[in-house]
Amino acid sequence: MSDAPKPASLADRITQPAAAPTTSPATWDEEVSSAADPAAAKDDSATADQGQVDGQVEPLGGSGLHEATEEVEVKLSDLQSDTANPLYSAQSFEELGINEQILKGIYSMNFKKPSKIQERALPLLLSDPPRNMIAQSQSGTGKTAAFVITILSRLDYSKPNQPQALCLAPSRELARQIEGVVRSIGQFVDGLTIQAAVPGAVERGARLQAMVVVGTPGTVMDLLKRRQFDASQMKVLCLDEADNMLDQQGLGDQCLRVKQLIPGQTQILLFSATFPDMVMRYAEQFSPNANQIKLKRDELTVSGIKQMYMDCPSDDGKYDILANLYGLMTIGSSIIFVKRRETADKIAARLIQDGHQVVAVHGAFEGSERDSILERFRLGQAKVLITTNVLARGIDVQSVSMVINYDIPMKGRSDSEPDAETYLHRIGRTGRFGRVGVSISFVFDRKSFVGLQTIAEHYGIDLIRLDTDDWDNTESVVKNVIKSSRAPINMTNN
Numbered sequence: 001m002s003d004a005p006k007p008a009s010l011a012d013r014i015t016q017p018a019a020a021p022t023t024s025p026a027t028w029d030e031e032v033s034s035a036a037d038p039a040a041a042k043d044d045s046a047t048a049d050q051g052q053v054d055g056q057v058e059p060l061g062g063s064g065l066h067e068a069t070e071e072v073e074v075k076l077s078d079l080q081s082d083t084a085n086p087l088y089s090a091q092s093f094e095e096l097g098i099n100e101q102i103l104k105g106i107y108s109m110n111f112k113k114p115s116k117i118q119e120r121a122l123p124l125l126l127s128d129p130p131r132n133m134i135a136q137s138q139s140g141t142g143k144t145a146a147f148v149i150t151i152l153s154r155l156d157y158s159k160p161n162q163p164q165a166l167c168l169a170p171s172r173e174l175a176r177q178i179e180g181v182v183r184s185i186g187q188f189v190d191g192l193t194i195q196a197a198v199p200g201a202v203e204r205g206a207r208l209q210a211m212v213v214v215g216t217p218g219t220v221m222d223l224l225k226r227r228q229f230d231a232s233q234m235k236v237l238c239l240d241e242a243d244n245m246l247d248q249q250g251l252g253d254q255c256l257r258v259k260q261l262i263p264g265q266t267q268i269l270l271f272s273a274t275f276p277d278m279v280m281r282y283a284e285q286f287s288p289n290a291n292q293i294k295l296k297r298d299e300l301t302v303s304g305i306k307q308m309y310m311d312c313p314s315d316d317g318k319y320d321i322l323a324n325l326y327g328l329m330t331i332g333s334s335i336i337f338v339k340r341r342e343t344a345d346k347i348a349a350r351l352i353q354d355g356h357q358v359v360a361v362h363g364a365f366e367g368s369e370r371d372s373i374l375e376r377f378r379l380g381q382a383k384v385l386i387t388t389n390v391l392a393r394g395i396d397v398q399s400v401s402m403v404i405n406y407d408i409p410m411k412g413r414s415d416s417e418p419d420a421e422t423y424l425h426r427i428g429r430t431g432r433f434g435r436v437g438v439s440i441s442f443v444f445d446r447k448s449f450v451g452l453q454t455i456a457e458h459y460g461i462d463l464i465r466l467d468t469d470d471w472d473n474t475e476s477v478v479k480n481v482i483k484s485s486r487a488p489i490n491m492t493n494n
């Protein structure tokens, strides 16, 4: 990129006719910017083929290029004292009115100061009488601890066998992860009982007998129907990834049915990094009179994640680019997101055949197998994970330094619309709590290019273009980012 002339923003390039007639375009951004014909993009969108897709949502109704920044080392404490940073807080955990045993758990996790969402949300969440909450904060900024502390603070510890708090998440992996956070933060809380309600975790006929239940909506609904779960004394209902839970046809219905079976005065908490307008309206009905903490669209991206893209020669040609990137992907850990299960299997098989070590997980895998593969990835025994949207949200593996969008996330009938929310959640698997990371999105045709460009404009993101013909430069740009451990302070935009 150093030798190439710095192009104007993608937005400029797509909306303005090319200044001078070009010869046959070398890349899709050249092609699209010279044609600038939205109708043509539409034609392409009708060609989505069929296949098994995980985690797809039903639709509801200043991008630019720049040079990568040089390495800057920053401590977490520096980030947390920068008022513009989403990790900033003026207060300590003690000042937020959290009970001693819970505080002990928080400090044992090495959390020194709250993040902005924790500082802002906790006083509202813990105040009496309990009020509902709709809370939005960027990926990796500590939303889980905010609702877990609330749950632990609301329980009646004289009733250890009585379910009193229910947390729902869209995937078994995320539910298990949240269960782990409840166990960690609650490790010094006397008498705390916790149970997971994910497929295969509760024996048929066995009653749920824990104060805190963390599960997926389908399993929880089954347990309620079979009277294995008494929700009559529920105090808190929390939906993590709430926009996804309320938006997806099936999950939305199940969440609504669960809500109908709990007491009317239950405190309802909705958390997510994204709340599209249409879903927000429904969220406000689901969680009435809620305190709300919202972000503007241009505050949603995390500055520590350097977002890049590569212009690939063809759909098939993406594989060679991926194989070339493989060495960089193993510097930390990385996740490759694809649309279809078959693609995940296919590229995993090819990479393995080419001598690389990768693992794949998607919805076709059996539950316990999914758990054990993700565990291997968490432990760093497998460095590269290939998956579908099923793991796009919530999964917290701090060592992930790169996310690859092998397929640009799309939604709608025949994949007609770019899926800006899923893009944000996918790239948010890196850059956790002030760490740095790289996302690389592959485009190869007009539709994928326009899709990415639309997403970039939606959030006002600057995308760095990586040259597929200059691997030395690509390597140095990516390495430069991932070898620094923290996001530079002056890069924060929120």
Ligand SMILES: Nc1ncnc2c1ncn2[C@@H]1O[C@H](COP(=O)(O)OP(=O)(O)OP(=O)(O)O)[C@@H](O)[C@H]1O
Pocket: 110, 111, 112, 113, 114, 115, 118, 137, 138, 139, 140, 141, 142, 143, 144, 145, 272, 273, 393, 394, 395, 396, 398, 428, 429, 432, 433
């Ligand atoms: N106050 C804190 N100090 C240090 N680390 C923290 C603090 N709060 C949370 N973390 C850590 O930050 C990471 C991200 O937290 P969490 O998974 O809750 O993010 P999130 O906001 O829910 O993200 P997502 O939107 O992707 O689900 C976790 O590893 C968590 O342990």
